[in-house]
Amino acid sequence: MGQSVLILFAIFVPILFGVCILAKPGFKTRKSLIATATVGLVVTTILSFAILYIGDMQLELFAIGENMNIYFHADKMGCIFMTIVTIVLPLVGIYAFEYMGHYEQEQRFFGFYLMVYGVLLALSYAGNIVTFYLFYEMMSIFSMPLVFHFRTKEAVMAGLKYLFYSLTGAYCVLFGIYFLNQYTTTLDFTAGGTLDMSKVAGNEGLLLIVAMCMIVGFGVKAGMIPLHAWLPNAHPIAPAPASAALSSIIVKMGVFGVMRVVYYLFGAEFLRGTWVQYTWITLTLITVFLGSMLAYREKVFKKRLAYSTVSQVSYILFGMALLHPQALTGSLLHILFHAVIKSALFMSAGAIIYKCGVERVDEMRGIGKKMPKIMWCYTLCSLALIGIPPASGFISKWYLATGSLATELPVISWLGPVILLISALLTAGYLLPIAIDGFFPGPEFDYANLEKKDPTKQMLVPIMILAALAVLLGVFPNSFVDYMGELVQLLF
Amino acid sequence: MNQYWILVAILLPIVGGISVRFLPYKKTWEMYVFLEAIMITTSLIVWGLILGGPTEVFHVVHFFNDLSISFKIDGMTMVFAGLVSILWPLATLYGFEYMEQHDRQETFFMFYSIAYGVTLGIAFASDMLSMYFFYELLTLSTVPLVMHTLKREAILASRKYLYYSLGGAAFALMGMVFLMVYGDTLEFTLGGVLSADKVVGHENMLLWIYLFAFLGFGVKAAIFPVSEWLPTAGVAPTPVTALLHAVAVVKAGVFAIIRLTYYSFGTEFLRGSWVQNVVMALAMFTAVYGCSRAVKESHIKRRLAYSTVSNLSYIIFGVTIMTPMGLVGALCHLVCHAVMKICSFMCAGAFMHQTGKKYVFDMDGLGWKMPIVFCTLTLSGMGLMGVPGLAGFVSKWNLAAAAVDSKNPMAYFGVVCLLISALLTAIYMISIAMRAFFPPWGFDREAIAGSTDPGWKMCLPIMLCALFTILLGLFSSPLVDFFRDVAAGIY
Numbered sequence: 001m002g003q004s005v006l007i008l009f010a011i012f013v014p015i016l017f018g019v020c021i022l023a024k025p026g027f028k029t030r031k032s033l034i035a036t037a038t039v040g041l042v043v044t045t046i047l048s049f050a051i052l053y054i055g056d057m058q059l060e061l062f063a064i065g066e067n068m069n070i071y072f073h074a075d076k077m078g079c080i081f082m083t084i085v086t087i088v089l090p091l092v093g094i095y096a097f098e099y100m101g102h103y104e105q106e107q108r109f110f111g112f113y114l115m116v117y118g119v120l121l122a123l124s125y126a127g128n129i130v131t132f133y134l135f136y137e138m139m140s141i142f143s144m145p146l147v148f149h150f151r152t153k154e155a156v157m158a159g160l161k162y163l164f165y166s167l168t169g170a171y172c173v174l175f176g177i178y179f180l181n182q183y184t185t186t187l188d189f190t191a192g193g194t195l196d197m198s199k200v201a202g203n204e205g206l207l208l209i210v211a212m213c214m215i216v217g218f219g220v221k222a223g224m225i226p227l228h229a230w231l232p233n234a235h236p237i238a239p240a241p242a243s244a245a246l247s248s249i250i251v252k253m254g255v256f257g258v259m260r261v262v263y264y265l266f267g268a269e270f271l272r273g274t275w276v277q278y279t280w281i282t283l284t285l286i287t288v289f290l291g292s293m294l295a296y297r298e299k300v301f302k303k304r305l306a307y308s309t310v311s312q313v314s315y316i317l318f319g320m321a322l323l324h325p326q327a328l329t330g331s332l333l334h335i336l337f338h339a340v341i342k343s344a345l346f347m348s349a350g351a352i353i354y355k356c357g358v359e360r361v362d363e364m365r366g367i368g369k370k371m372p373k374i375m376w377c378y379t380l381c382s383l384a385l386i387g388i389p390p391a392s393g394f395i396s397k398w399y400l401a402t403g404s405l406a407t408e409l410p411v412i413s414w415l416g417p418v419i420l421l422i423s424a425l426l427t428a429g430y431l432l433p434i435a436i437d438g439f440f441p442g443p444e445f446d447y448a449n450l451e452k453k454d455p456t457k458q459m460l461v462p463i464m465i466l467a468a469l470a471v472l473l474g475v476f477p478n479s480f481v482d483y484m485g486e487l488v489q490l491l492f
Numbered sequence: 493m494n495q496y497w498i499l500v501a502i503l504l505p506i507v508g509g510i511s512v513r514f515l516p517y518k519k520t521w522e523m524y525v526f527l528e529a530i531m532i533t534t535s536l537i538v539w540g541l542i543l544g545g546p547t548e549v550f551h552v553v554h555f556f557n558d559l560s561i562s563f564k565i566d567g568m569t570m571v572f573a574g575l576v577s578i579l580w581p582l583a584t585l586y587g588f589e590y591m592e593q594h595d596r597q598e599t600f601f602m603f604y605s606i607a608y609g610v611t612l613g614i615a616f617a618s619d620m621l622s623m624y625f626f627y628e629l630l631t632l633s634t635v636p637l638v639m640h641t642l643k644r645e646a647i648l649a650s651r652k653y654l655y656y657s658l659g660g661a662a663f664a665l666m667g668m669v670f671l672m673v674y675g676d677t678l679e680f681t682l683g684g685v686l687s688a689d690k691v692v693g694h695e696n697m698l699l700w701i702y703l704f705a706f707l708g709f710g711v712k713a714a715i716f717p718v719s720e721w722l723p724t725a726g727v728a729p730t731p732v733t734a735l736l737h738a739v740a741v742v743k744a745g746v747f748a749i750i751r752l753t754y755y756s757f758g759t760e761f762l763r764g765s766w767v768q769n770v771v772m773a774l775a776m777f778t779a780v781y782g783c784s785r786a787v788k789e790s791h792i793k794r795r796l797a798y799s800t801v802s803n804l805s806y807i808i809f810g811v812t813i814m815t816p817m818g819l820v821g822a823l824c825h826l827v828c829h830a831v832m833k834i835c836s837f838m839c840a841g842a843f844m845h846q847t848g849k850k851y852v853f854d855m856d857g858l859g860w861k862m863p864i865v866f867c868t869l870t871l872s873g874m875g876l877m878g879v880p881g882l883a884g885f886v887s888k889w890n891l892a893a894a895a896v897d898s899k900n901p902m903a904y905f906g907v908v909c910l911l912i913s914a915l916l917t918a919i920y921m922i923s924i925a926m927r928a929f930f931p932p933w934g935f936d937r938e939a940i941a942g943s944t945d946p947g948w949k950m951c952l953p954i955m956l957c958a959l960f961t962i963l964l965g966l967f968s969s970p971l972v973d974f975f976r977d978v979a980a981g982i983y
Contacts, residue, residue, distance in 0.1 A: 065886050065968040134880035151933055167918050171911040178892035178907055
């Protein structure tokens, strides 16, 4: 125990705060609600930074049953995800304090938001697949009320769709866990895999099916084709802060699940060169391309961003599927960068909806004149997502592309980078026109009635911080690249 | 000496129940106290017996040859008797409040109490004949409970229940006769009683007989094609549906199937034969079939009844794996499902009792008016779905572990069926919680204005069952270890 109790605190403080906020019949003033939520966010953030600082701690709680331990281990991989969660969620929370003021039932929103925060941290610390699965299901359940917060019929249907897709994925994963329980030495995540080769011998075919099942299962959360359809429904319908958290963090937990299964349970060696790897790569490439295509023709701003998430998250999965150190480094970097960029993009979309009430791209002409600060952040983030040097997206895509070329897989080694490039072009095609039309609305634009509509600092500052990060992480990537390089060495 | 207590445990609720009709009461609460005292005393005796460990066979009545009514305590007895003896007093307490508005309470509680004794009889029976005797008695003593309201639909339902059960029992009787001829003894012995020399040459016929007997006992366990009586019997008052049609009666069917498979025919004889594939396929099909019917059903109790149909087949699936681990999984789900399902039925009953409504679409917004009931209903729903940390996860884990361990490809497919039906379970249980807690804007607030949580007599059992669901989900090891010992024949 000792210091590792911190893990428990980091998980249960936000969950407790969330439960208290939900259970309290009503706060006297809005201020007291905000204050409570702030305290919850800040305390959790401090706790998780403390864990990050101490590093590598373990905590074994108790066993539900044989082989079913509740076990936390903040290893290097977990720390990456924890960092992302602790950077993005508090900033989005601050933004939400202002944003949610316009809508009813914000108490419920913040209650569930804090609970999701705790659950996400728990997922990052989970030390074996059972614990991971436990919190994975909790994440699906607790984040659902964020999706259907507005409770229109459409929102409720989207929420249910989200839940049932997630559960389908989770059950695919569970199917795999049942088999892994039989064929591994331990269910604890161990770099390099834990398959018990003496038992596996003769059953490789079965285990490959199981591996595919688990990849597709976690792929549901990551928006991987064929089970991506929930994402473009659920993300845009949620309030903007929730969409930001969903699109930047929660989808990453699907990625994280795949990471844990492939690199920490099966081991990269087991899957290399099998049909699973090829199918997986094909699925991700299709998703990368189709996601960008769909985003390109989508006119509703938030939906466009949601499709963009579908495409970008599959960049990450593509890098992982190559089973190559350099590509994996690219994936890890893209996880971080995409989380920062996409949350900033969704928050700026939210700011535009909040202040100007426009949701469609074609209504946004001249938006740069009305909200210059927001649009500057938006433009920076777009450039970073497209991958224009020196912004962050460039670095990760560089690693992904060189990694792909370095593998000696037939066709894929060059087809991959080509598709990434095409998709980058499409990304430019769906993100930049908004900025161009926004800043240069053309002579017909009605300059007379122009009023500055930039939101208050509370909404602006989080977006600015994230936009700055999106650029700066690309300019000074070395420490991250080194850290991830070390981590990747362990996995191969 | 110990063994006479078995008789006491069985007879006390029967005699006590009958005397309810004849004792002079001034107030109803006196009857309640009397009944509850009987239930608790019986349960204490049962637990005393269980903790005392296994016993030798104890013959009560001897007919001829080796036919007798006799009792013993072994591992299976401990599981089943232990389970019902915890749930019966709770369900009775719940029944007191639920039945307040009903007429003819004495009759109701008389049969309710008798059924307890009879169920214990099934648990303690040491051979096929004794079990069969109590099995028939259970049908007879619960028919009046199903038709308690004496409405037309109740009478029709009870008739259906009676015909199905008696028909099933006839098939089971056939199995018993063949066991008598081809077995060494009728007494339950782990590993089977078939006599190797008598069986030679008749294997295929015996497999057919097993199939018939399986289907016969399968009536009470509500296996497809003979499951229809269970949703129909949901017209009974909720204490009956909750306890008898989610635990005692249906689990008696499952219990009988376990006795038949593991303790009479023996898994050595059955494993790998065509009949194993047939019964496993039936169980798998029923698991998915029950759930998909439940999704379509909007009457809350019928929905839960279909859910029971599906979950019972999980247990039977575990049984049909026909390995010791399969038995562990089956027992685990037998206990976990009992706790979760009685909890959800009690919540559904509380909803019906407090609002007078029956349908899922009447639940809009009630979650905030009846927080205890709907929180526990959601909890037990999640348990049924198999959310980790709750009882359902543990039992499904054990079932799946057994299926994977058996190396039987069909059982792998069974795991897929379990998960499909878990997804369907999520659909029909989560949609209830959604309606209750997050109704669409503009729902009818007037309609639920006066609804509140029920009194302590209903809330206490509900909350205890919810507590069991959580405890079983978090600390299952001792229980599972015990089941392992049972399956290994240590008890």
